[in-house]
Amino acid sequence: MSLVTIIDYGAGNLHSAAKAFERMAAVVGDITVEVTADPERVRQADRIMLPGVGAFADCKAGLDAVSGMVEALDEKVIRGGTPFLGVCVGMQLLASEGREKVVTPGLGWIPGAVQKITPSDPSLKIPHMGWNTISVTRPHALLAGIPDGPDGLHAYFVHSYHLVTDSDDTLLATTDYGGTVTACVGRDNIFGTQFHPEKSQALGLKLIENFLRWTP
């Protein structure tokens, strides 16, 4: 029985995320899904998911406030190679820094900065809220079997900021909202989605299934 931990640091729609993971864990089989704020449970995990909604600085402060959690993540994900999925602000936290309201250091796992979306068309609303298709820029195991492009499946986005990566190598998928907007980032055993897989029906459930089967 393998263990997937969803990290509870007071910033995320944990119930929805847990239910979507449980649904796909039942499909894949032999997986336990646990929502936890305990770094020791994270150390036991075979896969780790970091959710996050709200502002970058608040989420980072919330994560830092869980004693030993950042250390446990660093040990497991960076040194241990454990498959990791960050979602929404949980993905943005991977950046070197966030520039929402104030400049806040991130985890620094994906070099880049979290910046405000600036659509070229001023009539486009902020936040970028709703369903949009994605365009895969670098094929990845977590995006396998997901039709992309204008006729592809849709993902549910709700955000005003996105992670602009320093290198194209870590940019895996984009969407378009009056310009290119980051949809997925990753390297090695680390993957992040700006959209919400747990709210993205068919596309999201497939991505979660791919994550649960992923052996980077």
Next chain:
Amino acid sequence: MTLKTRLIPCLDVMGGRVVKGVQFVDLRDAGDPVEAAMAYDAAGADELTFLDITASHEGRDTIFDVVARTAEHCFMPVTVGGGVRTIEDIRKLLLAGADKVAINSAAVNDPDFISRAADKFGNQCIVVSVDAKQRLTERVGGDNRSEWEIFTHGGRKPSGLDAVEFACRMVERGAGELLVTSMDRDGTKSGFDLKLTRAIADAVEVPVIASGGVGSLQDLVDGVTEGHASAVLAASIFHFGTFTIPQAKQYMREHGVAVRMDAA
């Protein structure tokens, strides 16, 4: 690639049961909001809104169970409105699995509540319900006052607040989205108040959901093309089986509105 216009069915819930009948085939229990939510999910609804109209305080806890059970089966965004008055109300709804909360009276009575809620949970989950009607109160609003006034208590009580000014102020406070309902049109099936919707949509940076009055599929299209709404919400046309979600989306697409057809 474009962001798609969202089509949002709304379910009125009282004491944990759907109030207006939902006439779907294949529902084991048409009064169970979760069954209705699952049917809308399968049909390709883009979001779901529960409006809790439970009058008694005791009955309110039933909505948490409805939301929690919905989150087990429906992997799409869920908004809950009705009776959201405290930070604790919001926290409980989000923990149960709601993604957004719609706030009405509490926003009118205490605008600072919206600032606190947005600071705590993020703008993305704070929807302010703008319930507006042709104005009755003459002496309020600034130089640019609009034709509409904010009403509370289901459209019975004028607040003395100008609707467009109120909408702008709520966005400044941190509302991430506005649910604009014409209390003149609600339940009339005569279409959205397009002038109202457009006046607000053009005045704010955040998305506007048009609500109140949908009777035909053309009304949905007009809400977007004429009203400049980012999303359209309807209740009766779907509950009573007048139209299905796929029919509505097909019509919208044929009339130039970009919609998501993943479920088709």
